[in-house]
Amino acid sequence: MTPPLVSVEDLAFDYPTKRALFDINVTISRGGITALVGPNGAGKTTLINCLAGLHEPIEGAVMFDGIEVATSPRQAHRRMGYLPDFYGLYDELTVRQCLEHGAEMRGINRREAATRAETAAAKLNVADRLDEKVGALSRGLTQRAAIARTIIHEPEFLILDEPAAGLDPDARQQLSALFRRLRDDGMTLLISSHILAELEDYCTDMIIIRDGRILDHGEAATDAAPPRRIVIELAEPNARFEALIKAAANTRLVELDGLTATIYMSGGRIAQVALLKHMIDAGMPVASFGDIKERLQDAYQRAVHNETGGASDGGSDGDTS
């Protein structure tokens, strides 16, 4: 089995006024795209700063391919790229100057830096803007230029903090395609966001963080991962519909909208068959009964629900905040 690229062990981080991260234990597999999700103030950026070696944890360690990041940050930085939630480009310089500066700051010689700048710009579709000042670019273009600068030294591990914030839908779609391309090129990505809908397209793993603690960590969407999300539709209204579902074993009602109910169900296929039989025996006019692939939003809601005992139910607009 391939060892993970990043391994976080018993990590804790304190700000002077409070503890921000509590005993974090997570791993990030090679070649995947991991979503780091959680509400605002959950500790996403703090965790990212620890992963990037910019914050020194008070306890625990971050291992990056065998390197302890806190003790050898510069060694780790050579193989990492980090795009903060602000882009960190110089408005007074042209895109080309910014990219070449970024490359040379990563130890790439001047001649090679010019070539890398053009390659990275082409990859991010900003080649036609190379000689424009950064300050004159739109937000979407600035963000693409910033990503180009972040990947110019071809890092193995790319960390992006809220990369899609403030982008229009077209730009977000292009960003999704870009992340998939980078993954296909062999890069491992960690993407922090509180907008789950956009992560769904490309994430392979998900880490949910809340109040400085990891609530859930695993594959982002898998058919084998119970509980299942099941949608039941009736042909006509029935007064006992809600009561019947609530009384059934291994189920939790998520949403009831007239004839349609959405539930979480554990216990596998046999339990699913038993529930369907029970409903038909009880005289429910079931028109359709099927499970649907769990979305990131659902997994997030489920994890938060487990943590808070159901207080977080509701709200499915794709935004965790």
Place this chain on the structure above:
Amino acid sequence: MNPELRRLLLIEFQGYRLVILPTVLAGVFGLAYFLNDYRFDAGTSFLATAGFFALVFIWGTRQAAECVLQEINNKTWVPQRMSSLSAWSMTWAKLAGSTAFTWLGGAVCLGVYAASNAEWWDTRRIVTSVALYAATGILAQTVCFLISLSAIQRRREFGRVHVVSYQFLGMLCALPPLYIGLSATGGEGILDVINWHGQYLGLPQFMAIFTGAFTLWGLIGVWALMRAELQEPLGPWLWIAFTAFTMAFFGGLRSLPVGPNTPIAFYDFPSIPTVVAMIGVLLIYVAGLTESKNRIRLRRLHGAVQARQWPAALLRVPRAAVTIVIVGLGVWIAAANFSDYTEVRGRDLHLMYAALLIFACRDMLIMYFVCLGRRDGRGEGLTLMVLIVVYILVPETVGIEMLDLLIPVFSPFGENPTWWTIAAPALETAGAGWLVAHRWRKTVGAHRNTAAPAAPVSNAADA
């Protein structure tokens, strides 16, 4: 070429600036030249000096102070911290690049200054004066850069007031040597010759040594702080070396001065151990005031000590504590080797040196007590107010001048030092130490108890 230097030059040397600065300088100096019947004289010399001050001492120090602060404010510092550039490359590139444009104008001003005085001064005096202006300009900018980098170890938000205060401190370090040096370049200054470590030096020469040495130390300090920003902190060794150097440097000043117009007061120059003790104690306060005292740093120190990880503990040990030890050692060596100076007017100064150090210990403990009481660890302002009350207001109010017994409680400078001169501040120090220990246990030692237990971690893939 250093990429950071190139970036700064690209930003500094672009746009309207390239037109405005030469136009303004040519206009001002040209007009003065024409109005003075086509010659440079005292008037153009004054204008050139004023221009140099404005460009190098005001604009240049601001550029130096802001070169990293702007990066933090503009959110461009994180990518720089993750770069491969070494701390030294970053240091000189930032200092040279951010101030290069101001030096371009400054060089023009110095050229006009030299031309304006060429008719009356000999070449040596012109070269010495120009060199003094240039060297103190570099010193002022280096100190500003140093102070701003030191400040970012403690905070990450900066406004205009902070920058102006850093500029003020930079100029405070650079302008006295410039003034003293210039006043002696023509031989008409109040101080002409200085005895330093047994060598008789002209004041301009001594000021050149002073400026060169402390500019070099400033650059070393910037490099050390840059290493800390790049997550490669150094131990206290550089600070220890700086403390020892500074005490030795100023301890070498003797019989200041021997010029023909020397005021009589200067003959009564303090003894070597007294100078060493005064400079050393000043450094204790500088270390105490400038270093970060936030709880996280102290918890890391506490954890490292508990785990007996001495290299990690040494990285975080308070510089003020280290300085107290080094200064104590320095004063002891100075007193042992220059004992003929330790008695003045029948007073045994050994007791005064000891009292001075004990008072410094007490004050550092008071500072830590105040800072530990604040979540952000910033209690220096309040500490200074406490010290003003303790050193000035209370003695003035109770009138201790009338009571010899009370003087050692408030001041190390009693007229007749006795055992009580040491015992009184020692008791106060012990009390302050007890208070700090109590607060340390509550805020630093007990931090694990304040952490909530970790939440259970579920793993969707395993479930």
